[in-house]
Amino acid sequence: MQPWTLFEVFVRSKHxxxxxxxxxVQAADASMALEHAxxxxxxxxxxxxxxxxxxxxxCACAPEDKASWFETAEDKAFRHARFYELPDEVGHM
Amino acid sequence: xxxDSHASKDVFEYVLRLGDSALIxxxxxxxxCGRAPFLEEELAILNVGxxxxxxxxxxxxxxxxxxxxxxxxxxxxxxxxxxxxxNVLLVEQPNGxxxxxxxxxxxxxxWHWQVLEGLGQSSDRxxxxxxxxxxxxxxxxxxxxxxxxxxxxxxxxxxxxRMLAATAELWRFTAEFRTSEARENWLWIExxxxxxxxxxxxxxxxxxxxxxxxxxPVPPRPQPGYLNARHGLHTEHLGLLLAEMQSLPRxxxxxxx
Numbered sequence: 001m002q003p004w005t006l007f008e009v010f011v012r013s014k015h016x017x018x019x020x021x022x023x024x025v026q027a028a029d030a031s032m033a034l035e036h037a038x039x040x041x042x043x044x045x046x047x048x049x050x051x052x053x054x055x056x057x058x059c060a061c062a063p064e065d066k067a068s069w070f071e072t073a074e075d076k077a078f079r080h081a082r083f084y085e086l087p088d089e090v091g092h093m
Numbered sequence: 094x095x096x097d098s099h100a101s102k103d104v105f106e107y108v109l110r111l112g113d114s115a116l117i118x119x120x121x122x123x124x125x126c127g128r129a130p131f132l133e134e135e136l137a138i139l140n141v142g143x144x145x146x147x148x149x150x151x152x153x154x155x156x157x158x159x160x161x162x163x164x165x166x167x168x169x170x171x172x173x174x175x176x177x178x179x180n181v182l183l184v185e186q187p188n189g190x191x192x193x194x195x196x197x198x199x200x201x202x203x204w205h206w207q208v209l210e211g212l213g214q215s216s217d218r219x220x221x222x223x224x225x226x227x228x229x230x231x232x233x234x235x236x237x238x239x240x241x242x243x244x245x246x247x248x249x250x251x252x253x254x255r256m257l258a259a260t261a262e263l264w265r266f267t268a269e270f271r272t273s274e275a276r277e278n279w280l281w282i283e284x285x286x287x288x289x290x291x292x293x294x295x296x297x298x299x300x301x302x303x304x305x306x307x308x309x310p311v312p313p314r315p316q317p318g319y320l321n322a323r324h325g326l327h328t329e330h331l332g333l334l335l336a337e338m339q340s341l342p343r344x345x346x347x348x349x350x
Contacts (some may be wrong), residue, residue: 004131025133028244035237036133039140 006055007088009040011047019051030054099142100283103216103219103276105159109169110323112152113180115293116170117331118201120338133319137237141198144230149221171342175332176325183266185331192245192255199238203299204270204292206231210284211287214229237305246307256309266319270296271347276323303338
């Protein structure tokens with residue numbers, strides 16, 4: 001048998017605003033991947049909308065870039081808006 | 094209610110036909126457990142099987158009430174013999190390869206959907222309620238099995254050859270989707286069940302259009318054979334299936350979860 005293609009599955013829950021990545025499925029093509037995703041990831045009422053994307057179509061950053069890409073943000077507290085005095089009327093923000 | 098009147102006996106038989114067909118098809122699908130070619134397909138096929146068990150339970154609970162005498166759905170499912178089963182002959186056929194399994198599912202779904210859709214207009218409120226719940230599930234089953242027929246028919250030369258072989262093997266069992274007997278015609282006239290002639294032609298239409306997309310030839314209409322599920326005359330495969338399905342409740346009648 002021909003190997004099937006791997007697809008990533010995104011599901012939007014009833015109260016969710018955006019689709020969230022939930023896992024992956026194998027399938028012969030995109031429409032079959034949608035059916036498989038429906039069977040695997042929405043059988044317990046998890047969602048009202050499903051997207052599938054061929055895993056190969058996703059462009060991802062390299063894990064070895066973690067230090068130069070993300071760790072450099074850790075000591076830049078000034079990027080968070082935490083130095084403003086909030087008027088009392090604003091309340092919790 | 095009891096089965097004294099002809100009318101309730103007719104309804105009982107009709108409900109059994111729907112319940113038993115769902116039960117036996119569900120049992121066949123569950124025989125794929127641990128054997129499907131991919132994890133995804135296994136889950137899909139078992140989900141459909143479990144949908145059908147759920148539907149069988151509703152129908153058999155109704156049949157048990159019609160029968161009275163403290164009959165239950167479990168009693169009907171696990172303590173009846175082959176001759177008392179009213180499932181369509183198609184669903185008791187062995188699973189064979191994936192082409193046979195999917196084509197069997199498709200032929201059944203195409204009939205099942207028409208019947209459930211027609212029952213939406215039934216004068217029997219219980220049937221309307223069960224059918225309304227079931228038709229949503231079966232709409233998906235039909236979509237899934239039609240896609241498999243198309244994929245295998247249009248796929249490779251090998252998958253097409255398997256699909257042609259599956260058609261040759263199963264076609265004769267489709268005769269009963271296009272025939273009806275006095276009982277069903279009465280139920281139609283009484284407004285309980287949909288018109289069996291219309292179901293038959295709608296079934297043919299669904300099959301013709303899916304086969305066209307699958308580039309598969311539609312064989313000529315089969316002649317009804319000697320076996321007749323409406324009278325409990327089944328193929329040899331049902332007995333073996335029941336032996337496995339019923340063995341535990343028959344050996345331990347008081348067993349509980």
